[in-house]
Amino acid sequence: MPQLSSFFQKNQFCILVEYLTSLNEIFAVKTAFAGYPAVMTLADRVHSDHDMAPLEASKRYPNSVEKVLHFAGKGRDIQDFELFLQQAKAANINNLLLLTGDKLKEHHDGKDGAERSRYLESVNAVMAAKQFGGFCIGVAFNPFKYVEAERDAQYLKLHKKIKAGADFIITQLGYDIDALKQVKAFLKRHHYAQKILACVMPLSLARANFMVKNKVAGIVITPHMLKVLADEKQAGLSERVYLRCALQILMCKQLGFAGVDLSACHKPEEQMLLESYIEQYRHLGLDALESLWMSLWKIKTGKEFIPELSSFSRQPSSSQMIKYYQLHLMHDALFDSKIAKGVGRFIFKAPFWERKAAAKTLLKTxxxxxxxxxxCESCGHCRLGDTLYICPETCPKGLANGPCGGTSLDRCEFGDRECIHSVKARLAKAVEQTQVLKEKLIPTVPIEVRGTSSWKNWYLATEV
Ligand code: SF4
Incomplete structure (x- = not known):
């Protein structure tokens, strides 16, 4: 059995030490970290869109080194992923972390004639990996969401990731321990057996400033946190960065996490410092660890990790509700009823539609x-019936199954709109359709189908 699965099975707390392939170095790989078993993880295109592929980077290390490879769906489609699965299997890789990925640095919106950038959704990647078989499959989850619809949308998608076949979950990097407790409670409440690991990083002032300045997707750094870090730096207490990281690791262990994903701690001197703090504080119980954590972060009200809340509507507007009900009625009558399916199939089976001009006119109509x-962007496989009539193509990443982790207070990672998945989650609650967003695994659209009529495709594919 692969080592990671065996750590999970034995409830052995483990540390995934994350490396960026952009660093272009060969690292001394640790198999133990502060007494816990350690595994190497290789991240996918964090620094640039052209970083070395994790699979390529993994070949620099012997097969005996247990690795978790990240695969981000940004700029990839399902065929790329299927090829990756074959290559990963051939390279003896057993563990994958499947992500949609953040915005491509060279993202194209398709408006200037260039082809629109595509993002393979994590849910679809999990489905494909599960079908391929033989992998221990990880997914990412961002529990650090502070408005209701945004948080609901994340959790609804987590249900889907689990349903699709995720074996373990790694959270987004974050410092709000209450949010980590909430996701643990969620898994327990729903009797999910998946293991969960928290992403941690020694957060220095420079790193925090970088993340704020570059608006690193999905990471919450509040002004309070920046001030604490700046004061510490000025007082010559910068080593507290490692003490704090050690406390977070120890708290995660006590909270029942299966381990942590340790990010930005690849230098031997950083690792030694962190290990020494873990050794120093590992005898403490959860209450003592938490109280030390709170005092280091100068937490008084508990709100210090929470960003200032925004002003998007808490309820769907009446026009959104009316639109939903109208489209729902229309969809039922024109696409779902037996009569509609029979008539549609009869019409579109006619050879007339094979003519180029007819196909073009139909698509235009x-x-x-x-x-x-x-x-609508003529994707050729209409998913409106599964997305509460909010077109997935209006998400700049084209995601149909739910949001990525990059939203901020209901705002899309791209910054130019409200996240459509927040709108959908809010609407779903109001029209009592959250079950659809939780359970319906929406397949990816094959490239060859794009730019064809979804009407024709629907009737011809459907059983009458
Ligand atoms: S056909 Fe595709 S692009 Fe058009 S509305 Fe339906 S899901 Fe959206």
């Missing part, structure tokens, strides 16, 4: 009738 109402 579909686009005109749907674009102004839902923002």
């Amino acid at each position: 579909e686009f005109i009738s749907k674009h102004s109402i839902v923002g």
Whole structure:
């Protein structure tokens, strides 16, 4: 059995030491960290869109080194992923962390004639990896969301990731221990057996400033945290960065996490410092660790890790509700009823539709009738019935199964709109359809289907 699965099975707390392939170095790989078993993880395109692929980087290390490879869906499609699975298997890789990924640095929105950048959703990657078989599959989850719809959308998608076949979960990097406790409670409440690990990083002032300045997707650093770090630096107490990281690791262990993903701690001197703090404080119980953590972060009200809340609506507007009900009625009548399916199939089976001109006219008619109402982009496989009539193509990453982790207070990672998945989660609650967002695994759209009529595709694929 692969080592990571065996650590999980034996409830052995483990440390995943994360390396960036952009560093272009060969690292001394640790198999133990402060007495806990350690595993190497290789991140995918964190620094640039052209970083060395994790699979390539993994070949620099012997097969005996246990590794977790990240695969980010940004700029990839399902065929790329299927090829990756074959290559990973051939290279004896057993553990994967499947992510949608943050915004490509060279993202194209498709408006200037260049092809629109595509993002393979983590849910679809998990489904494909599960079907391929033989991998221990990890997914990412961001519990650090502070408005209701955004948080609901994250948790709804976590249900889907688990349903699709995730074996373990790694949280986004974050410092709010209450949010980590909430996700643990969620797993328990739903009787999910998946193991969960927390991403941790020794947070220096420079790193925190970098993340704020570059708006690193999905990471919450509050002004209070920056002030604490700045004061410490000025007082010559910068080593507390490692003490704090050690406390967080020890708290995660006591909270029942299966381990941590240790980020930005690859230099031997940093690792030694962190290990020495873990040794020094590992005898403490959870209460003592938490109280030390709170005093180091100067926590008084508990709100210090929470960003200032924004002003998006807490309820769907009446026009959103009316639109939903109208489209729902129409969808049922035109696409879901037995009669509609029979008539549609009869019409579209006619050889007439094979003609280029007819296909073009049909596509244009579909686009005109749907674009102004839902923002249709002629993807060829209409998913509106599974997305509460909010077109997934209006998400700049084209995600259909739910949000990525990069939103901030309901705002899309791209910064130019409200996240459509927050809108959807809010609407789902109001029209009592959250079950759809929790359970319906929406397949990815094959490239060859894009730019064809979804109407024709629907009727011809459907059983009458
Ligand atoms: S899901 Fe596809 S076919 Fe349906 S509205 Fe969106 S782009 Fe158009």
